[in-house]
Amino acid sequence: MPEILPDFLNGLLLPALVPLGLTFKVALTATAGACVLGLGAGYALSRRSLPGRELLDAVCTLPLVLPPTVIGYYLLVLFGRRGVLGQWLQETFGVSLVFTWQGAALAACVVAFPLVCKAARTAFEGVDANLEFAARSLGAGEGSVFVRVSLPLAWRGVLAGTMLALARAMGEFGATLMLAGSLPGRTQTLSLAVYEAVQAGRDNEALFLVLLTSLVCILLLLASGKFLKLSPNT
């Protein structure tokens, strides 16, 4: 037993910490972005006065239904070295998203965005319109109505969507692979590392990474369930 432990540490656990840390970095960044964008888009889509909102809703839902490879291709066309936005980023800021962890985060963000957006739209539409009317007639401007009435009444739904987005971002594979590749230590997240290990026939490593990923996801689900239940009723 004492001889196996160092082997386990050096052979499996320590190498796995790199993709694990990277997964968290990428997923949390992506979730933060998806949360802010999804909140705004969901609120806008919940307004009846928004012109063409069902079309916009369909566009916002697209990343949920398109194959990840298609999203990855779009992102490459947009943010690749010869892409419109990619060239602009390169010329203005001197950065490229291809083969970087920021690129992986962008891909995960796009894929996770619809989950926040959908949940936020439903939550904002669930807010009694009379309450927003009441706030307006009491002198509140649109921003104030959002901060003081709509958001406090809808935040639970938005948070639930954000949790789903985090889970989705952690499991992101296809779009990330297309835009950021699978560079160990740079862009190789857990899901990519599992694929690599299986392809290379490193079965022990693959099994360990799979178990580790499952464990992390279970802990995340337990935490989010507890967090959502403990929060005060509104």
Added chain:
Amino acid sequence: MALRLDIKKTLRCGSCGFELSACFEAEGRSIVLFGPSGSGKTLTLRAVAGLMAPDAGRIELDGRCLFDAAQGLNVPARERGVGLVFQDYALFPHLSVAANVGFGLGRGLFGRLDRAARSRVVELLDLAGLTGLAEARPDRLSGGQRQRVALLRALARSPRALLLDEPFSALDPLLRARMRREVRSLCQALGTPTLLITHDPEDVAEFGGTVVLYDEGRVRRVAAFRDGPEGGDEGGPGACALVLGERFSAYG
């Protein structure tokens, strides 16, 4: 309060449609819009409050134009300076009684209350005997208490006029009679004129004043009485008799 109103609004929901075409002028401490359910009273009130923009027409309150389709003028609800009490009260469920009452006094994006606003809230809660419930959430209140909170919230900003949308219909009959008197005396104490919507003749008897009769989206008649039951024989009972004697198409 002097209200001059001439508005048109068409609502469509699938095959059914509703057309409101209301035109009247009324003046006094109390104006009552009376008519059966679905006769366009609430729509009129929402237009006055600025929650609904009519398709055409003009609304003038105390000589100030609030809406004019011809000029493209539509004063936003927050700048109209009218208080509104909703039929279901529409209290903010995530805020305490005190925060509900003080909502309209808040400044800035987050609605911070300064010292004067806080003391105004304390004063108002005291006036309605709600001091002990200042920190309670609306879902813990009884029907009458909710109504008082909704009333105080609307009155806190010292509005030019108070608009009440069937305020007593959700209460049981005994409480209804008491709240009617309470609302009236509170509005009189604060000197706020009222525009009340109702389909209950008892409300008309209590509030009296100028009665506007609605039927099927049209104003049928405007009759001026003295305000309230203190008006003697010509006051409340007369107004009540008028609405009871009227034949509304909705009732056959």
